[in-house]
Amino acid sequence: MFAASQIGIFLATTPMALATAAIGWRWTFVMTAMATAVIAGFFFWLVADDPPGRAPPPRAPETLKQILLGLREVWRTPGLGKVLAVHAFIYASMVTVLGLWAGPYLSDVHGLDAIARGNVLFAMAAAQLIGILCYGPLDRIFNTRKWIVIAGGSGTLLTLLLLAVLPGIALVPAVVLLVLLCGVTSYSLVVVAHGRSLFPDHLAGRGVTTVNIAQVVGSAFLPILTGFIVGAGPTDTVIRPESAYRLAFGTIAFFFAVGLVAYLTAEDVKPRQS
Template sequence: MTADVARRSSIATRETVVLVTALGGIYIVSQFLRNSVGVIAPNLASELGLSAKEVGLLASVFFFAFAAAQIPLGVALDRYGPRRCMLVCAGVAIAGTLMFAFATSPFWLIAARVLMGIGSSCYLMAPLALYARRYPPDSFATMVGLQMGLGTLGTLLATAPFAFAVDLVGWRVSYVVVAALVLLAAFAVAVVVRDDKSDRGVAHETLRASLRGTLEAVRVPSFWPVFALQLASYSSFVVVVGLWGGPYLTHIYGYSLTERGNMLFVAVVAQIIGSFLWGPSDRLFNSYKVPVLTGQLLTATALGLAALVGVLPKAALVLWFVAIGLFPAVVTVLIAHGKSLFPTQLVGRGMTLMNIGTMGGVFVSQTVTGFIIDLFPIVNGGYALNAYRAVFGFQAVFILLMCLIYLFSRDPRRNPRDWG
């Protein structure tokens, strides 16, 4: 390697580190927003008199709004580029976060979560669209792992650190601080991410043609089998860590705010580690489907175990939360599988359509499980053990059904001719 080549390589490496840090930073904040209800769910229910259905709706409406934004977001990513999309969404996220901080009724809490969902809707897809156009296909799954691994720090902050902050200054002041952090992260994106012509593959395409491209993306072979598993993949993590894990620990094990925050912290650390471990596994196995199915079936097994046993010994409980973080992190490879199906000009729209499955699946899981829990009577001021067992069993069956559909997808890693 000549000195000039080494210098250019060093500069490219530094630019990548700075870029990933900035994009990961704003994704951290959006991840916090989507998962922060889990720790304070018992507090919100007590303070505002929310039922289980309302708690489930409060958590899930974020993901409904997030999913609903994906089609216009996909068009915008391909027409205007990731940078503009991220800056506009930051303004919406800040407004939603401040509204949540000052909300005094379930209506305003839910409205705020809608704005948070819309505002956070681009902070995975916009970076991934950027990576897809600036980096070679072989490194994409690794870039996804880096982005999701860094972003999961936001989920980590929504556990023990958030519980500590709520105990110290309350949840309302905590959200005001988060709004300020969104502003700071958006400033970093504005400075670091520069517009590049390659980031806007269809900048001169008409709106009608852009929407037609969305329909083309849906018709790509294997779109629906991969989309089906997207419904169950990420939702398996969020339905526990982002919603019912906190109440489960409080009602069944008697954990305090700090204790449940610490246990959820364990699951998030496991997911961060899992994101980095699963990221390059598609290259290791020369397959997307092998690691994806392995991770999903292990997740279903963990959830099925909790559904059957109900109450786990304390040591086993820790390992269970590790499993709930580690195994669903294979979603990084599933995202890469989805991206591999689309030609370059449809990458933005294709990935955002896939993300409708990811976030729409969370909305379905959290909403349905809220109704499931309300089917059971309250026991000693908390939700019944059998209610939680039903929730875990529902999610395990959901995963298995979607895995059956996913089996019919094509695997571009096994057959290079299948690359989009």
């Protein structure tokens, strides 16, 4: 599902640019709205709440008070805080680099033009997609979710730290590290599965959305924070120094490490027992 959702990310790059050039951005959005409406219609028509052959469990409508009490129950779930801590910075670390700083970094530090930057960003997005598909079966193979996340997190931390501490890094190793970062930082789905396993069925919806809130908060926090850091450099030049980007990568690594360390003490939920 996460990999399929990346199709939209790819369509929002060159295809969307071509469509915008051909019919304008307003009509491009009309087309995407229509496509989304058609898909929603098919989804409503074809997808059931429960799989065939299994009777739907009783789901009585809840009052607002019951909904809020359920949310309180979710927030009191043992072990949730450690999952939220790491989840806040996994996708955020990757997307802050991919979506925000990789392009300017490759331009300012390595002098890449728009097409070359686009190629690198495409490779990073492709690596992320491949990574998502690779992480999917790992928790069942190794019968652990926690240690999949910690192993992947170690890779994230290593790539970020190398980008942060190596001065004057050449283009090829820099690109390799950026692509590796995206490929290895694709285990959010394992954390979502870990988070889901903490909640009883009647709190599944509120539980997974609560887990996802952490990701949204982190994905807003890191771009804003690193924006201040990179923007704090000299203002008399349009090209930002490498040191500003290294500091931004280091800051992302720091917050990611804080989340990962908090997660280290989380209780593992083994897939074959969950």
